Amino acid sequence: MHDLFIAPFADFAFMRRALVGAVALSLSGAPLGVFLILRRMSLSGDAMAHAILPGAAIGYLVAGLSLPAMTIGGLAAGLVVAFGAGLAARATSLREDASLAAFYLVSLALGVTLVSLRGSNIDLLHVLFGNVLALDDSALMLLSAIASLTLLALALLYRPLVLDTVDPAFLATTTRAGSATQIAFLGVLVLNLVAGFHALGTLMSVGLMMLPAASARLWARRLETTLALAALFAVLAAYIGLVASYRLATPSGPSIVLAAGAIYFLSLIFGASGGALRHFAPRRHLEA
Amino acid sequence: MSQSPDSGAARAKGCGVALQNVTLGYDGHPAVHHLSGDFPAGSMTAICGPNGAGKSTLARALAGALKPIGGAILREGLPARAIAYLPQAAEIDRTFPMDVFDMVVSGARVGLFGALGARVRESAERALAAVGLQGFERRPIGALSGGQTQRMLFARLMMQDARFLVLDEPFAAVDERTTADLTALLERWRGEGRTIVAVLHDLAEVRAHFRRTLLLARECVAWGPTSDVLTADNLARARRMSEAFDESAAACERAA
Numbered sequence: 001m002h003d004l005f006i007a008p009f010a011d012f013a014f015m016r017r018a019l020v021g022a023v024a025l026s027l028s029g030a031p032l033g034v035f036l037i038l039r040r041m042s043l044s045g046d047a048m049a050h051a052i053l054p055g056a057a058i059g060y061l062v063a064g065l066s067l068p069a070m071t072i073g074g075l076a077a078g079l080v081v082a083f084g085a086g087l088a089a090r091a092t093s094l095r096e097d098a099s100l101a102a103f104y105l106v107s108l109a110l111g112v113t114l115v116s117l118r119g120s121n122i123d124l125l126h127v128l129f130g131n132v133l134a135l136d137d138s139a140l141m142l143l144s145a146i147a148s149l150t151l152l153a154l155a156l157l158y159r160p161l162v163l164d165t166v167d168p169a170f171l172a173t174t175t176r177a178g179s180a181t182q183i184a185f186l187g188v189l190v191l192n193l194v195a196g197f198h199a200l201g202t203l204m205s206v207g208l209m210m211l212p213a214a215s216a217r218l219w220a221r222r223l224e225t226t227l228a229l230a231a232l233f234a235v236l237a238a239y240i241g242l243v244a245s246y247r248l249a250t251p252s253g254p255s256i257v258l259a260a261g262a263i264y265f266l267s268l269i270f271g272a273s274g275g276a277l278r279h280f281a282p283r284r285h286l287e288a
Numbered sequence: 289m290s291q292s293p294d295s296g297a298a299r300a301k302g303c304g305v306a307l308q309n310v311t312l313g314y315d316g317h318p319a320v321h322h323l324s325g326d327f328p329a330g331s332m333t334a335i336c337g338p339n340g341a342g343k344s345t346l347a348r349a350l351a352g353a354l355k356p357i358g359g360a361i362l363r364e365g366l367p368a369r370a371i372a373y374l375p376q377a378a379e380i381d382r383t384f385p386m387d388v389f390d391m392v393v394s395g396a397r398v399g400l401f402g403a404l405g406a407r408v409r410e411s412a413e414r415a416l417a418a419v420g421l422q423g424f425e426r427r428p429i430g431a432l433s434g435g436q437t438q439r440m441l442f443a444r445l446m447m448q449d450a451r452f453l454v455l456d457e458p459f460a461a462v463d464e465r466t467t468a469d470l471t472a473l474l475e476r477w478r479g480e481g482r483t484i485v486a487v488l489h490d491l492a493e494v495r496a497h498f499r500r501t502l503l504l505a506r507e508c509v510a511w512g513p514t515s516d517v518l519t520a521d522n523l524a525r526a527r528r529m530s531e532a533f534d535e536s537a538a539a540c541e542r543a544a
Contacts, residue, residue, distance in 0.1 A: 038384060162384075162386070165384060167379065169375055173351060173372075177400055221428065222387070223386065
């Protein structure tokens with residue numbers, strides 16, 4: 001047991017760093033994923049993650065594989081797409097999902113083109129899939145800072161965010177906080193996607209956000225429990241994924257997302273709140 | 289209804305709402321045309337009229353959710369937070385994992401970051417009891433029936449402690465028992481000096497419980513004591529006056 005579950009982390013610093021980075025991502029990303037699902041924005045997270053690519057690619061063109069340059073570029077691109085799509089939805093007859101899809105497809109193509117202009121295929125793979133095993137000190141600091149900031153922001157925004165999700169019209173008649181909340185939420189989302197981008201790449205980072213969130217929805221009935229469970233599932237997936245990747249010599253990012261996927265499929269079947277078994281073999285109903 | 293109609297008004301003096309030549313609409317097409325009159329403080333007014341008469345539009349405007357395209361709505365002494373609005377078929381996401389107590393307490397006037405102290409919790413319990421939902425505190429909102437949902441929304445209205453309440457078809461899909469219970473609440477609130485405006489379809493309900501009525505058919509047909517307004521003559525006139533938007537309508541002469 002020790003050899004299997006502890007030794008890889010005891011023996012190798014890069015495994016410890018990977019674990020710390022992935023846990024930081026899990027703690028902040030998974031609760032965000034729960035809100036994305038509740039706000040019916042499950043696919044927006046994916047779209048936004050792709051949208052970060054051209055910004056990071058420009059940073060890469062300017063400074064090579066540099067953490068600050070790619071972070072700033074990614075942040076800028078993510079914010080532009082988030083608010084550009086929102087603006088397009090309000091100012092044109094297209095709905096927000098259509099605008100977002102258009103924006104992110106263009107972004108992804110632009111990003112891949114930009115990276116290929118200068119870099120090798122290895123660099124492109126790094127950008128698309130990240131490398132959680134190569135996180136340096138500054139990257140770890142960045143991930144932890146973003147995770148802390150996100151949890152603080154969620155605590156502060158909790159009430160308006162919940163009200164804006166469950167009954168936006170009511171929030172709009174009682175305060176003017178609705179749009180500010182939405183903007184802050186999108187900002188935090190972009191931050192987390194940029195963090196995820198460094199560890200898991202643009203294609204995989206949403207996995208650690210959405211899969212544990214969807215799994216938690218299948219178990220918990222209360223929002224508080226759902227949020228905590230989502231973070232727990234994400235940490236678990238990160239750990240199992242890293243161990244599997246070490247033992248089986250599989251790529252680490254996809255292994256983590258696959259572990260999250262395994263938890264998701266188990267939850268689909270066994271989930272106590274909406275799982276398939278409950279659906280086909282319901283409990284006996286109560287007296288009242 | 290034991291109190292005289294003026295006792296509540298006296299307490300809430302200066303908190304009524306007056307309309308001055310108000311025109312409301314979307315894309316320049318008026319839905320409500322040149323409406324003047326007032327909702328006296330402490331009164332309970334029903335807004336009636338055929339479909340498309342502009343009742344919901346007026347309700348939105350009274351609540352401050354829609355700006356008039358002409359005229360003015362005067363809300364003297366009524367800050368925005370003293371106005372509560374229950375829209376028609378509230379757009380609540382009933383799949384959201386939230387329980388009834390949390391929903392009701394979200395109406396509390398504690399701001400977005402204020403603490404929900406013992407006092408607020410007690411008043412939420414009282415509001416739940418007042419609407420007949422005691423024992424439902426921890427039920428998920430998705431598990432409530434249509435009538436229970438409306439009761440929950442009334443409890444939330446109560447938490448808002450507003451002086452001016454606008455309700456858009458509050459009894460649209462609820463049974464007689466619930467309607468009777470919630471109407472009794474409205475009368476209690478009026479007795480506390482609050483001003484109530486409700487869009488209603490059931491004329492028997494209006495005649496029984498609302499002293500004042502505004503009969504609307506995109507313009508004011510009649511506005512005043514219910515018995516004077518809901519006459520066969522006025523109702524027939526309201527039906528004739530409500531017609532569809534005219535896409536090629538010329539600019540209104542009276543607007544100048």
